[in-house]
Amino acid sequence: MMRAAVVESEISDSKLPMVIIGLLFFIFGFVTWLNGALIPFLQTICELSAFEAMLVASAFYIAYTVMALPMAAIIEKTGYKNGMALGLALVALGALVFIPAAYSRMFGIFLLAQFVVGSGLTILQTASNPYIVRLGSQETAAVRICIMGLLNKGAGIVAPIVFAVLVMSGISGISTVELDALSPLAKEAKLDELAGQLVSPYLGMALLGGILAVAMLFAPLPDIDEGVVEGQEGTTVTLGGLMKFPRLVLGSVALFFYVGMEVIAGDAIGLLGIQAGMDTADAAVLTSYTMIFMVLGYLYGTAVIPRLMSQQTALLISAILGILFTLLVMTGSLENTALSAASLSLLGLPEVPNAVFFVALLGFANAMCWPAIWPLALDGLGKFTSRGSALLIMGISGGAILPPLYGHFADTGDGQAAYLIAVPAYLFILFYAVKGHKMRSW
Template sequence: MSMTAENKHSSVLPMVIVGILFFIFGFVTWLNGSLIPFLKVICELNEFQALFVTFAFYIAYTFMALPMSYVLHKTGYKNGMALGLAIMAVGALLHIPAALTANFLFFLFGLFVLATGLTILQTASNPYIVHIGPKESAAMRISIMGVINKSAGVLVPIVFTVVILSGMGDISEEHLASLNELQRSQLLSDLSLRLIQPYIIMFAALLLLIGLVKFSALPELDFDDGDIDLINDTKTSITQYPQVILGAIALFAYVGVEVIAGDTIGLYGSSLNVDNFAGLTSYTMVFMVLGYLVGIVCIPRYISQKTALIGSAIAGSFCILGVMFSSTTSTSIADIIWGWSGIPVLPNSITFVALMGLAHALVWPSVWPLALEGIGKFTAQGSALLIMGISGGAILPLLFGKLSQTLGDTQFSYIVGLPCYLFILFYALVGHKMKTWTLK
């Protein structure tokens, strides 16, 4: 990668600006968790229909990542970030007619457009963080972004509850069923209209961010042929880079187990009659933040990106085995780890689900620099392929749910995560080093 004199300046300003963008990623993405039960009420949906919120959001990454990479190639990375924010702003505006009509299809279309903007934003910003400084510390920089991203995820439910639900009283299905048709229709309309102001605020905030990115001193990155390994200087397609294709599969596996660890822990806790099952996702999130902090402190000073990836895969595999075979009644592990703090403890099996967050936290920041190393002008396309791996968050949890339904055993269904971690281990040991599809 050739860099202009401007690129050689301090990376502090770019880190701050991209950090703001990662906060937006987290806020918009984790907002889905609050929207699902909310839209289930106001659009009068069943559980299966409500889950199309997640489908509409993540399917955009699958279908729009490659087209957006070609746009990014034309616009450049700085302008691409601004364009992504502009598309997100349009998606925010689309939620206004959706709220006015309480039309679920409008909401899904708005979510798809929002995610399309996020797709180009992520396709631009992740390689930006990789290349804005020394490649040896890229995982550390992405870990910082991960802490910011997950912090937004912690704030979203609080903000949503305060802004949207405060003063509305009881909106449970039982209460709605007790109202007459006119009362119920009025309450649902009032609830829907409450979404308008937050999305107007989101629209305005995105416009401000467009100006921040567009008119800041954010340096442009120039990926040219000089960034390509000499061995690979005859390659003409991103598909000729095995480390990118395999990296996308590794991220597919990672995002799948990330969503499983965060979104099924409450269901599993409920099946075991854990008192605080509704808030169990916070345990996984806290452990993920701790994992990112480990990356910030230790990479590359004490461990390499490759070593971090190996450790994550092995630790994740042990967590899966722990979930499957440890006690569902004893809280001995949680007693040791945080029982002294006064925070409610969990049965050992559920504790291992939460610990998956710590185990795999460094997968995302470690795969990116390993996958993008030496691909030069193909960086935008490579980044798009990696972004497409996010679709694992939509597909693998469904596989988990189907297996759980078929077996009637949630605990054993976590075996879905074992091949995921094993593939990540393969990528750490072999896959990221593959420069050709021909095995020697």
């Protein structure tokens, strides 16, 4: 009862800042999970292999590795609020780059646009995650991140649907078989027509991002005190200094594997849907299925942490479920839809093959990884918090490396069997939950 009262009191005291940061989490959730719809769409209009299509995710997530430390340095100089405004401005700029990419159908320009958007989200993530962790006590940090995650993944449910309405509406005949049946000229015209559908939505996104960047400059966000842990007085914050914290370094590796699997479960689910015979329009909304289960996972986390279980126990359960669901993806049917017929269809959602259903269930397994790893990794960092957050953000590069690796195995073998790469990823997360987060020295 005491812990429940603490949670309610902290949420009440930090209500307005949480609302503002929650809006940010919704925004970068929307932008991030557009990739799930964008990947099969670009695979079609740019005529890409599975490996090439997953480079869409790579260009987006590699920005986190390249830009994390520079963005952390900017935040240290400008403060969290101004850093968030800069992040929103970069997202708006990246959205504008999508316009020439759509008109030219040049895959390289699409990748550049993704990198710019990813750079904007890097500074947003670097600023907002430690901000939420520091808004209250350490033991309730996962609850606050869960609340943010509900907004983030709620946006992930909405984003593919909005994409389908704005981009795919009124366009028919876009399955691979139907496109291949057209003459070369007719096919080019159809692909140009599809690409042109991207212009208006991304122009609107750019305008909204610019408006929000200006608004953030005037948002009533209080400064947070990172504090100085005993023994840190006069210490210069350097990358080498961060290496003294095993729980931080191992936490970044755990995030690397988690984000890689989150992206594969959310963005590559459409590729498995296409392998199962679904057309591009239907496959483009499959990310919403994964996000639905992630939202359920966040609701579960909000309800049980810290009332019924600790953050590390939730992470342990997530890792075990990840291994289990991965094995079921690899052995599930690509024709039988019994599981979704008994569950998702009750919500009015179309049925999907069992193997695809288990990919969506990975969303539930993944949900508690991010909220649990952040507070465990940042515990006791004091003045190292900002740069430590940047190191954790660099772990997001797993979303740049593991998805193309999955795409390579899917191209050269079987899209189901390629999910085997998830097993070592979840095993490392399991290690971090059991031992890694406890390590105070090497």
